Amino acid sequence: MFVMNEVTPVFEARNIVKTYANHIALDNVSISVPPQSIFGLLGPNGAGKTSLIRIINQITAPDSGEILINGEKLKRKHIEDIGYLPEERGLYKKMKIGEQAIYLAQLKGMSRNEARTELKKWFIKFEIESWWNKKVEDLSKGMAQKIQFITTIIHRPKLLILDEPFSGFDPINANLIKNEIMELRDNGATIILSTHNMESVEEICDDMALINKSKKILGGKVKEVKESFSKNQYKIEFKGNMVSFANAVWGGWEMIEKEELSKNHFMVQVKLNEKMELNNFLKGLLDAVEVISFNKVALSMNEIFIKMVKENSDTQNVSEK
């Protein structure tokens, strides 16, 4: 008998292709989100993130490829299992907040009474009970964002899709939302987070995928991705001759960057091969130049993002030429 040794992902996109009249929005994109995790969906503007998110929400359909929710093909009924906070979000300006929240919850399949009870709890938790009978036009942007967040999660969705959830919040409220997101994950929800805020990706995301120009160019566990980018890379500051530095150790490493800080004073970044031992490399260097500092390179998600997108665009430009 076939035994599953891996957990079924809560969400899986397989070879999604979506084209509009004259451009490709998604080109064979596959991602997989394990249960109870926070998944960072990253990419520059216009990369195709929103297209993918709209396909998951069944606002549009892919040209080919399939979406699985808990191993099941995406169907209309899954709408009630998904909570979606779009980047372009708003509320009915003239409608009372309480009524509006109940209406949105009902559209997600909740009964009126259930919606009211649940909403009251959240309004108390966020200390906004007094807003129930106010209209949205009387609220500030940050206040409206809170309501939108509540209406996204009110029906306890198993899969939450949050597109730039922190935009429009002050640092205090952004933190409140961040904690709320992590609590939701700890309580069993799976979250897809699309954001340009790389700091928050490092902080709360377990997995990530980077989409650029409609293709997925990077993906995996956030820790592993970071590790792979800084693996065997070191920054060395030294005084001495560049030629003697280059000849100090013969083979087994390569220089990635070099910068002359002043005369006979350099900062270089090197990458060691698998076989090269760090200590041996260092020993060789110490005989040739005066080492001032020696550090392991740790790229931030922000640097990885910029590096990958730049490189990807460069290679594409070359191949296009």
Place this chain on the structure above:
Amino acid sequence: MSKIGLIIKREYLSRVSKKSFLLMTVLGPILMVGFMVGAIFLGKQEDKSLNILIHDDTYVVSKPFKPTEQFNLMVFDTTGTKNLDDAKESFKNDESLDLLLYLPETIVEMNNGSGHLYFKEAPSTKTRMYLERLVNESIEKLKLKELNVSLDTYMRLKNKVSLKAIDYKSGKESNVKVKAFVGMAFGVSTFMFIFMYGTLVMKGVIEEKSSRIVEVIVSSVKPFELMMGKIIGIMFVGLTQFAVWIILSSIFGSIAMGMIDSEFYSAANQSPEVIAGMSNVQANIINTLLEINWVLLIGLFFFYFIGGYLLYGALMAAIGAAVDNETDSQQFMVPITAPLMFSYLIVILSIDNPNSPVLFWCSQIPFTSPVVMLARAAMGSEGLWWQIITSMLLLIVTFIATTWLAGKIYRTGILMHGKKITWQELWKWIKYKG
């Protein structure tokens, strides 16, 4: 409750509970009845008596004039020593004088001479016509004398032939004008309702799009459900308003009529001739009105209002989805409202020519039929039945088609921001799959 039911309910309740809706719904019939009552009051007010000063340069024309209860005619100068300026002077100084009638010498020489009527407050048409008739009769009599023709001979010469339009089947006299007016009223009402509520649909869609709530909603319901929910919800708002208007208008109307009856008709009772004369015309109108198949007409009104509204409502929803704000909607509104405007004009012109082929075709084409067919149905004609049926079928098929088309534009448009939309762009959206 199904999701589309929830949307319909929200669209309906959010509009019906608005203060402006309540105001319009209650004030509408009050204003309508108020205008009608006002018009009747104005008409009746002419009955106040007028003091009319006459300056007659011919001396003879005004001779047979006799003051009546309503028109107190006074000849200014019988001696021939005073001129028009003197007459004007005393007209100016004497506040009790309402009008000054000036008859120049030339008035008797030609067949179409003209006198002057100076006023302080503009005279009613009725007053002017009365005075014209008086002057004409007097001149005619003078000319008869001059030509040596007896009044008796003259009366025998003067003919007044009228033609009665009689339906050869029923043998009844029929007043096509009255029917055409009824038809026009119905046609214009559908036009107004379709236009009013169609615009509401468009505004609603623009509101959802510009407030950016639409993406949240279409992640819960299909865009098509949202569009249909809105269109149907607003249709019920229209039907509610219409029903309330009919009920309130008939209540206010009967109250107002009761008041008018007691005030004016008691006075009119004094002259039985007037009543006899009036009731002849009235009887004709009432007979004609009774001939109209009201049940059919009201049934048709609802059908064509709903059909026409669904057709135009869907198109307006598509426009709302395509643009970012109301000002941008103009370029798309014009071609869509043009047939509606055209049908409105056609109906007004139909009064003079109820059987023109243009009218026939416009009553079949679904973009004009909701307005035009109602007008034709009120006038009634041979073989209208099959025409009504084909027109209804065409309307149904067309609104299904426009709704389908609008759904495609709507689906793409509502999520599109900050892009200048052209007709080519819309065509592209229609062709998108999935």
